[in-house]
Amino acid sequence: MKFFDLSFHARSLALLSLATAGCLALAQDTTSTPPTPATTTQQPQVGNSVPGYVMQTPPKIDGVIEPEEWKDVPQFEGLVDASNGGKVPYQGTFWLAYDTKYIYFAAKLPDDDPKKIKMTEYRTNVSLAGNDDVAIIIDPFGTLADFNVFQINPRGATNARIIGGRAAKREWVGEIEAKCRITPEGWESEVRIPWTIMKLPPQGVHDLRFNVYRYNPRYGRDTSWRLIDNGHVQDTPTWTNVTVPPGAPKVLQILPYGYLGTAPDGTVANGGLDLKTGITDDLDFAGTINPDFRNIENQVLSIDHSYFERLAGESRPFFLEGGNYFHTSNDAPIFTSQRISAFDAGEKLYGKLNAKTDIAILNTSDFSHQNNFVLNAFNQVSAHKSFRIALSDMNRPDLKNTAYHGEYRTDSGPWTFYYQHAGTSDTIDGKGVRHNPGINYSNGNYGGYFEYSSVTSHFDPRLGFAPQTGFHGFNGDMNVGHNLIHGPIQAENYNVFWRGWDKQDSSDKYLHEITFSSEHSLRNGTDISLNYDQFEFAGFKDHVYTLGVLRPWNDNYRRWSINQSQGVVEGTDYKSTGLNFLYRPIEMMQINASYQTVRHNGTDRQAIISANYDLGSDRSISGRAVMSGDDWNAYVAYRRSGNTGMEYFLILGDPNSRKFKKSLILKLTYPLSIFMGKH
Numbered sequence: 001m002k003f004f005d006l007s008f009h010a011r012s013l014a015l016l017s018l019a020t021a022g023c024l025a026l027a028q029d030t031t032s033t034p035p036t037p038a039t040t041t042q043q044p045q046v047g048n049s050v051p052g053y054v055m056q057t058p059p060k061i062d063g064v065i066e067p068e069e070w071k072d073v074p075q076f077e078g079l080v081d082a083s084n085g086g087k088v089p090y091q092g093t094f095w096l097a098y099d100t101k102y103i104y105f106a107a108k109l110p111d112d113d114p115k116k117i118k119m120t121e122y123r124t125n126v127s128l129a130g131n132d133d134v135a136i137i138i139d140p141f142g143t144l145a146d147f148n149v150f151q152i153n154p155r156g157a158t159n160a161r162i163i164g165g166r167a168a169k170r171e172w173v174g175e176i177e178a179k180c181r182i183t184p185e186g187w188e189s190e191v192r193i194p195w196t197i198m199k200l201p202p203q204g205v206h207d208l209r210f211n212v213y214r215y216n217p218r219y220g221r222d223t224s225w226r227l228i229d230n231g232h233v234q235d236t237p238t239w240t241n242v243t244v245p246p247g248a249p250k251v252l253q254i255l256p257y258g259y260l261g262t263a264p265d266g267t268v269a270n271g272g273l274d275l276k277t278g279i280t281d282d283l284d285f286a287g288t289i290n291p292d293f294r295n296i297e298n299q300v301l302s303i304d305h306s307y308f309e310r311l312a313g314e315s316r317p318f319f320l321e322g323g324n325y326f327h328t329s330n331d332a333p334i335f336t337s338q339r340i341s342a343f344d345a346g347e348k349l350y351g352k353l354n355a356k357t358d359i360a361i362l363n364t365s366d367f368s369h370q371n372n373f374v375l376n377a378f379n380q381v382s383a384h385k386s387f388r389i390a391l392s393d394m395n396r397p398d399l400k401n402t403a404y405h406g407e408y409r410t411d412s413g414p415w416t417f418y419y420q421h422a423g424t425s426d427t428i429d430g431k432g433v434r435h436n437p438g439i440n441y442s443n444g445n446y447g448g449y450f451e452y453s454s455v456t457s458h459f460d461p462r463l464g465f466a467p468q469t470g471f472h473g474f475n476g477d478m479n480v481g482h483n484l485i486h487g488p489i490q491a492e493n494y495n496v497f498w499r500g501w502d503k504q505d506s507s508d509k510y511l512h513e514i515t516f517s518s519e520h521s522l523r524n525g526t527d528i529s530l531n532y533d534q535f536e537f538a539g540f541k542d543h544v545y546t547l548g549v550l551r552p553w554n555d556n557y558r559r560w561s562i563n564q565s566q567g568v569v570e571g572t573d574y575k576s577t578g579l580n581f582l583y584r585p586i587e588m589m590q591i592n593a594s595y596q597t598v599r600h601n602g603t604d605r606q607a608i609i610s611a612n613y614d615l616g617s618d619r620s621i622s623g624r625a626v627m628s629g630d631d632w633n634a635y636v637a638y639r640r641s642g643n644t645g646m647e648y649f650l651i652l653g654d655p656n657s658r659k660f661k662k663s664l665i666l667k668l669t670y671p672l673s674i675f676m677g678k679h
Contacts, residue, residue, distance in 0.1 A: 044093070045076040048226060048235065050210075052242035053097045055104060061190045063156070063179035065095070065106050073097045073104075076225065079214055084444030085227035089485070090216045092134070094225070100245045103193040105150075107134045109214060111186035118217045119154040120557050122587070123614070128153050130556045132216055134189055139209040140200050140244065141355040144233050145380040147209075148198050152178045154187040163199060164322045164350060164358075195245050199282040199352055203246045208239040217554045220490045220521070221483045230442045231414035234383050247281030252674040257292055261651075261665030268665065270294075274318065283351035283359070288318045290344060295667055297635075297655040300626055303598050303606045304576060305569055307537055308467035311338050322350035325360035326376050328390045329420055332434055332455070334403040334464040335374045335392045340364055343372075356380045370396040372463060385410045392463040401426045403461035414443035424461050432459030432469070438476075450476040456504055468501075471510040475499030491521040512536040525552030533567075542569045557584040575599045588614040604629060624655065633660045646670045 045051075051074055059069040077093040080086065095106040109132075111117055118132045128151055135151035149161040156178045176197065180189040212225040228236045258271035272290030279285050299312040314320060319337035328334055346364040353359050362374040376390040390405040405422040419437040426432075438451030457470030477497040484490060497515040502508065517531040531546040544567035552559055563578040578596040585591070593609040610624040623636035635653030640646075647669045654661040 044078075045074050049238040049240050050074045050076055050096055051240050054243070055097045055099050058099060058102070058192075059104060059106070059190060061177050061179050061192050063181040063188065063190055065108055065188050065190065070095050070097075070106060073106075079223040079225060080227055082213060082222035082224040082227065082229055084230070085232075088219065088221075088223045090214065090219055090223065092212070092214050092223075092225075094212050096136075096210070096239065098195075098242065101195065103138070103195065105136050105191045105193065106189065107212070107214075108188045109134060109186045111216070114182050114184065114186055116218065117154055117182060117187055118554070119157075120555065120584075121153055121157040122155050124158050124617075126157065126159060127556065128157060128159050130217060130554045131157070132187070133214070135213045135215075136191070137211050137213070138193075138198065138239075139236070140198055140206070141352070142201075142207055142209050142238075143356055143380045144209060144236055144383045145386070146199075146352075150176060150191065150193055152180060152189050152191055154180045154182060154189070156180045156189075160197070162197065164325045196247065200244050200247060201355055202281075203244055205241055206244050208242050208244075209236045210239050211237055219483075219485075220554075230444055230447075231411065247278070249675060250278055252277040254672040254674070255669050256672070257667060257669040259292065259295065259665050259667035261663060263654075263663035263665075264661055268663070276321070279349065280351075283349065283353070284322065285347070285349050286318070286321050287347045288345065291316070291318050291346065292667070293342060295649065295651055295655065295665065297624065300606075300608060302578075303596055303604050303628070305574065305598065305600060309465075310467075311336060311465055314338055318346060318348075322348060322360060325350040325358055325378075326362065326374060326390075328376065328388065328405045328407070328464075329422070331436070331453075332422065332459075332461070332464065332466040332468075334390055334405045334422055334424075334461040335362075335376070336463070336465045339463045339465075340372055342366070343370075370394065374463065384412065392461060394462050399427055399462075401460065401462040403464060414441055416440040416442075422459070422461070424459055426458070426460050426462070429458045429460045432456045434459050434466070445481050446479070448476060448478040450474070453501070454504070468511070470504045471501040472504055473499065473501035473510070475501070488522055488524070489520055490523045491519075493519045509536060521553050525554060527551065527553035540570045542574075543567045544569065544574060555582075557582055557590060569600060572601055573599070628658070631658050633657050 053072070053074050055073065059066070073095045074097070075093060075095050077091065079088055079091050081088050091110060093108040097104045118130060121128055121131050131153040133151050133153045135149055137147045137149050139145070139147045146163050148163055151159045158176060158178050160176060176194065177192045178189060180187060211228055214223045226235055226237050252275065254273055254275045256271070256273040260269045262268070270290065270292065272288065272292060274286070274288045274291070276284060276286045293316055296316055298315055301310055301312050314323065314337050316337070323337065326335055343364040343366045346362070348360070348362040350360040351358070356379055358378040360374070360376040364372045373393040374391070376388070378386065378388045380386045386409045388405070388407040392403045394401045401424065403422065403424040405420070407418065407420045409416060409418045411417070417439050421435040423434070424432045434455040436451055436453040438449055440449040441447055452474050454472035455466070455469045459466055459469050475498065477495060479493070479495045481493040482491065484492070495517045499511065499513050501510045501512070503510045513533065513535045515531065515533045517529065519527065519529045521527045527550040529548040533544045535542040544565050546563065546565040548561065548563045550559065550561035559582050561580045565574070565576040567574050576596065576598045578594065580594045581592070583591045589611070591609070591611045595607045596605070598604045605627070607627040608624065610622070612620055612622040614620045619640045621636070621638050623634065625634035626632065633654070635651060635655045637649055637651040639649045641649070649667040651665045651667065652663070654663055
């Protein structure tokens with residue numbers, strides 16, 4: 001059962017639909033409260049644009065918005081509900097400027113009770129869900145499809161999401177600097193963002209697109225300077241006449257690694273390297289030789305019943321770097337990086353060919369066995385139309401598989417129309433085809449989609465994920481959500497999902513399902529979810545009721561949840577109980593624990609506990625223990641990482657083994673940079 005995190009849901013609606021995932025940031029804790037300077041006298045901007053302004057003297061990034069530092073900088077103010085443009089109780093005043101190296105952003109955010117400002121997080125490169133925050137999104141190309149997100153909480157903790165996705169290697173992504181402070185009137189923030197953190201249009205004068213968001217947990221909904229979500233993206237504000245500087249110098253960045261240790265089968269030792277360089281200002285090359293996947297903690301799937309295969313999320317840096325450029329379909333992508341395990345060498349090229357065209361190419365080789373190739377190209381024809389084509393190819397001595405994907409999308413206000421077509425050719429399974437046209441509606445509190453899907457039984461993208469084949473039919477959902485200003489309920493959400501798929505080669509039923517779900521987030525911090533799923537598949541008629549309780553929903557560090565499911569699955573009684581606890585005993589330590597038991601033709605149990613203790617901005621001790629059935633595994637690691645310079649890891653145990661292994665490994669990486677001239 002998926003619990004509804006109100007703050008994350010709101011941020012997702014407002015930001016994630018405009019930006020892809022990534023990670024970076026440098027921030028510092030500045031919660032002290034020096035005297036508040038007088039408000040600047042600059043007149044606020046009106047309309048839907050802000051003029052570009054070059055700062056001759058950069059401001060001191062200290063969280064204090066000094067009048068003299070910002071007096072000539074264009075100022076704009078006001079906020080509306082980010083989903084429907086309605087009035088909101090919390091406002092804001094903002095400043096935006098730049099010079100040849102940085103973008104400067106400042107925000108003054110009033111709050112009627114500063115003591116209740118939520119600022120739990122203090123680190124960089126982490127989710128700020130549940131915290132007060134302000135975010136600026138920037139589309140340097142003005143295409144309304146390439147938004148970078150820079151998000152800051154009142155302690156200066158940051159979360160940046162860069163177009164295309166980034167791995168957690170600070171040498172590869174650069175740094176932003178943010179300082180904030182609490183004031184008697186609320187809180188304020190100053191931020192400095194390097195131009196080179198983003199992909200940029202050619203040097204010269206351009207009109208950029210941007211917007212500002214604010215989230216206050218006590219209101220429970222995102223607010224924005226201008227309404228641009230749910231069919232209003234064409235109203236995104238313009239940052240006019242901005243002189244974009246030249247791109248960063250061309251540098252070859254190399255991260256060699258080596259590890260040495262002992263394991264049950266003797267001494268273990270290995271080495272390799274990652275490398276990255278810019279081909280152009282907007283096109284990057286990344287490579288890896290003998291990548292180390294052994295010492296990276298993979299995600300663990302729950303033991304919930306499923307008729308179909310499931311995939312855990314990706315955590316390996318080589319695939320995270322630029323990973324969003326490879327995305328195709330949500331339902332049946334022709335490429336998922338989890339399908340590629342160990343290999344000897346990998347190369348990828350990703351970024352923008354021009355303002356409207358993205359490109360991504362990946363090749364990995366296991367020299368003795370298999371080669372994998374992926375191509376993905378996307379063109380934003382206009383603000384309302386886009387095309388995508390993609391190809392994946394797996395080639396080994398006993399098998400060859402090729403898959404292709406094409407997609408067209410167009411939108412008109414809250415309506416989006418799309419058509420996806422994919423096909424595969426396999427030396428064992430033969431040829432297969434998938435196509436699915438559909439329509440999506442999203443407008444404030446209401447949304448839904450309706451789609452026709454047809455997938456032949458031999459559709460098999462071996463580098464992708466297509467767990468359901470051999471059917472045709474319709475599916476869709478309807479969703480209604482409201483945030484309430486008064487009363488005990490802060491947010492409520494209702495959803496109906498259904499699908500009626502019949503077998504491709506007959507009129508027999510393949511999969512028929514209807515799901516009703518509701519969620520209520522109470523102002524006292526309790527979240528209650530109810531779900532009923534009726535499922536007909538493979539001759540079985542299943543039904544499952546689920547009740548979930550989470551408290552408090554707006555605290556990502558100290559909360560608990562219980563999830564109870566009960567019904568009939570495959571003609572047999574089914575019962576699942578899940579418990580989750582998140583606890584932060586002290587500020588520098590986080591403990592997460594979960595336990596699940598499933599009773600269905602026997603009893604399965606799974607327990608996971610993980611802990612992390614921060615010794616500083618770039619040093620920590622962490623570990624995880626997993627019990628699944630009769631097997632258990634655990635590891636603990638000391639690491640110095642997430643900053644510039646040498647990184648090292650001392651790991652006791654194997655993070656991804658099913659059973660505990662008595663291994664001890666020391667791993668070292670050291671970054672090298674070679675200047676290659678200018679682009």
